Amino acid sequence: xxxxxxxxxxxxxxxxxxxxxxxxxxxxxxxxxxxxxxxxxxxxxxxxxxxxxxxxxxxxxxxxxxxxxxxxxxxxxxxxxxxxxxxxxxxxxxxxxxxxxxxxxxxxxxxxxxxxxxxxxxxxxxxxxxxxxxxxxxxxxxxxxxxxxxxxxxxxxxxxxxxxxxxxxxxxxxxxxxxxxxxxxxxxxxxxxxxxxxxxxxxxxxxxxxxxx
Amino acid sequence: xxxxxxxxxxxxxxxxxxxxxxxxxxxxxxxxxxxxxxxxxxxxxxxxxxxxxxxxxxxxxxxxxxxxxxxxxxxxxxxxxxxxxxxxxxxxxxxxxxxxxxxxxxxxxxxxxxxxxxxxxxxxxxxxxxxxxxxxxxxxxxxxxxxxxxxxxxxxxxxxxxxxxxxxxxxxxxxxxxxxx
Numbered sequence: 001x002x003x004x005x006x007x008x009x010x011x012x013x014x015x016x017x018x019x020x021x022x023x024x025x026x027x028x029x030x031x032x033x034x035x036x037x038x039x040x041x042x043x044x045x046x047x048x049x050x051x052x053x054x055x056x057x058x059x060x061x062x063x064x065x066x067x068x069x070x071x072x073x074x075x076x077x078x079x080x081x082x083x084x085x086x087x088x089x090x091x092x093x094x095x096x097x098x099x100x101x102x103x104x105x106x107x108x109x110x111x112x113x114x115x116x117x118x119x120x121x122x123x124x125x126x127x128x129x130x131x132x133x134x135x136x137x138x139x140x141x142x143x144x145x146x147x148x149x150x151x152x153x154x155x156x157x158x159x160x161x162x163x164x165x166x167x168x169x170x171x172x173x174x175x176x177x178x179x180x181x182x183x184x185x186x187x188x189x190x191x192x193x194x195x196x197x198x199x200x201x202x203x204x205x206x207x208x209x210x211x212x213x
Numbered sequence: 214x215x216x217x218x219x220x221x222x223x224x225x226x227x228x229x230x231x232x233x234x235x236x237x238x239x240x241x242x243x244x245x246x247x248x249x250x251x252x253x254x255x256x257x258x259x260x261x262x263x264x265x266x267x268x269x270x271x272x273x274x275x276x277x278x279x280x281x282x283x284x285x286x287x288x289x290x291x292x293x294x295x296x297x298x299x300x301x302x303x304x305x306x307x308x309x310x311x312x313x314x315x316x317x318x319x320x321x322x323x324x325x326x327x328x329x330x331x332x333x334x335x336x337x338x339x340x341x342x343x344x345x346x347x348x349x350x351x352x353x354x355x356x357x358x359x360x361x362x363x364x365x366x367x368x369x370x371x372x373x374x375x376x377x378x379x380x381x382x383x384x385x386x387x388x389x390x391x392x393x394x
Binding site: 026194 | 248299360375
């Protein structure tokens with residue numbers, strides 16, 4: 001997999017700082033599972049957190065804190081913790097979130113062969129999986145907030161660039177675009193946004209409440 | 214500033230926790246890191262009681278997940294930071310955090326002592342560089358990590374030499390991938 005479109009440093013630092021809404025952290029963790037370059041960059045921001053921890057000063061723990069901790073760990077197993085495993089085209093964090101691969105997703109048809117599934121996440125942003133048939137254009141739309149779109153299968157073209165598996169497109173309020181899925185293979189994407197999209201076409205605007213995006 | 218504590222081989226202590234379930238090694242890690250985790254969490258807005266409770270939890274996770282620590286990819290301080298960050302998200306925001314796929318390096322080959330030392334030295338160098346930053350720049354980074362800034366307000370330009378750390382982690386990942394395949 002050759003990844004050409006990566007996460008921004010801002011997102012990676014916000015992820016390392018623990019400041020991303022869950023929906024964004026899901027996209028970031030999924031991309032990091034596919035992209036060692038971004039994983040290493042995220043690791044360098046983690047190291048910044050480590051340096052801050054070393055420099056945070058010390059707040060004295062309670063008098064018997066160590067004794068409590070020793071008593072507590074005595075009974076704790078040191079088992080290797082098994083994180084989620086990848087399932088088909090879904091990397092581990094996404095597979096863990098939906099409980100399997102694309103077959104485990106509760107897709108809802110939204111017209112024109114497009115299917116989507118809104119994933120349950122915490123406040124601040126929403127995440128969904130999108131299935132878009134080969135060759136189809138997503139209605140011309142702009143954004144109020146930030147939108148991350150991670151390709152898991154197939155590819156789409158947007159603003160003279162193409163996005164394939166592992167690539168992530170970052171859009172913000174300055175962008176009005178019409179992503180078009182390339183012919184040949186249906187496209188499956190994981191998308192997250194921190195604001196509702198606004199579509200320009202009337203039909204798309206009417207459909208928006210149904211899409212819940 | 215070099216103090217004897219800077220010389221402590223934290224990764225070695227953590228390996229003793231992992232391999233021998235050594236309570237003495239754990240106690241040494243606890244005395245160093247628990248008060249720092251507590252201070253970090255209080256700076257992030259937690260009250261003293263909650264911060265103490267979370268610091269206890271973080272140290273328990275350190276014990277339980279010692280198997281997952283890879284000294285080639287992070288110093289112990291960095292690893293403890295990531296556990297504390299995740300605990301903070303659970304406690305203060307009641308939200309989940311997605312984590313990348315775990316990359317197991319398995320019980321062998323034993324991690325390179327030199328790599329572990331390099332990671333620790335890097336964190337210490339980074340801490341010194343952080344201390345030397347002009348106050349406004351340092352404050353921005355602290356606000357990002359202590360949770361005062363939203364994700365869209367965070368400025369990723371830190372003025373710190375993070376590139377060398379990234380390169381080293383990248384090499385460690387390549388090595389890991391070769392071993393996994």
